[in-house]
Amino acid sequence: MDNTILEMVNITKDFSGVKALDNVSFNVEKGEVHALCGENGAGKSTLMKVLSGVYPNAEFDGEIIYNNQKCEFNNIRDSENLGIVIIHQELALIPDMTIVDNIFLGNEIGKHQIVDQYHTIVEAKRLLKLVGLELDPLTMVNKLSVGQQQLVEIAKAFSKDVKLLILDEPTSALNETESENLLNLIMKFKADGITSIMISHKLNEVMAISDRITVIRDGKVADNIDEIEAGTEMRMVKSMVGRDLTNRYPEKTAKIKEKIFEVKNWTVSHPQDIDKKVIDDVSFHVKAGEVVGVAGLMGSGRTELALSLFGRMYGANASGEIKLHGKDIDTSTVSKAIDSGLAYVTEDRKEQGLILIDTVNHNVSLTSLDKIAKHGVIDTNKEIKVAEEYRQLLNIRTHSVHQVVESLSGGNQQKVVLSKWLMSDPEVLILDEPTRGIDVGAKYEIYKIIDDIASAGKAVILISSDLPELLGMADRVYAINEGKIGGEVDREHASEELIMKHMLGISEEGN
């Protein structure tokens, strides 16, 4: 077929005997946006790593035909030379380097090993503009939010000559506005003749921009959808999960009781710029059994709020009161925060959530060693037993609890983070984007667990940029706007528009 840019034929890939891909055939047409969907661990990233040469030709069975040529890639360079560029699910920028150095790392502009600084900066500015990130290219990457880093990754991809762009969950770290910008960007690339393959768990995005969809389930192709129509989303979910899933959110069963957690006049300065208040006189409370949502645009301070409450992991000069059951608690270090009954599930599992090179069971018990130790000695059998319980509870896909976390699929890594904090059995559980990169079926499981925790009389704080998720799960929502509480909405009155208004600092009179 003329119009086919890519044909992957009968791809089989195993990891020490376990098949991640089983005879998968996958076609992409020139100029289309092709979505690749499936549950966590289905094999999506693996298929794209096969395509981009991350796994060299000798490590899988099957054929790759690109522009009617059979290809054997031995590394990522080989595929890039043909215009196949992948942006991986896990961000891979080097934090202690500038944006511009990251963009051109290994791909420097210049002659005879002399880097042409001037043209490098000019080109970096052009690329940053292309992705809508108008920052100084000399900014250090460690100063950027996760979302901004994702945009730098895309700019980096476009420093190469892209014909087929592979985006592995590009919007999972972005808020609504940024996601929308990115999707527009992909549509613009499409108008320029660039073909894209996009992996995403956000089905509304898939519906909005893709021309065709391939669904993978347990390493096999479960569905090929050639036309996007009204019933497509339901069909996708069914092919992914293997059954109908009519409700995305479980019924709430928790009973809301007395106020247990309270923060008063919380104010935190920027760590470098002491005069700048990142959190400004924030007061809020959470009742037992209540799920309180926190909404806010990126940069609004919602994550900084959580980080500053939990062990002062962010900011300087924090002041205000933090009370649990009416008593002041000390959360000035992470271990004091944990001892006081707080737990924080981070939005950035790579930075703060997991020890990637360690096993599932060690990661799960990391913050709860006292619960599995006797006289200071860790009871290994107990550790394994507990990890095994969480594996089943959250349906974590791993060969065993002894598997190294790094080799789990992205969504399954997130479930390990969640297990770790659930095991610490907190009074107040702060969840920061807990379902990022999680498939629809597993999201439902996580929502059920959130409801269970609330039913056990705990206080849950759910920070999310996914407004439908807040509407589906939260009893009340606080919207943060520029470090202040911009508004509070209860479940009964909540709508996306209203929350958004408060997030943007637009008062109800509409000024």
Ligand SMILES: Nc1ncnc2c1ncn2[C@@H]1O[C@H](COP(=O)(O)OP(=O)(O)OP(=O)(O)O)[C@@H](O)[C@H]1O
């Ligand atoms: N390096 C590895 N070693 C061992 N097993 C691996 C490795 N990489 C992936 N796997 C396994 O292969 C399967 C497919 O993983 P993959 O990362 O492709 O899933 P995915 O569809 O991208 O999921 P997600 O939506 O969570 O990102 C999983 O069971 C995973 O544990």
Ligand SMILES: [Mg+2]
């Ligand atoms: Mg993946």
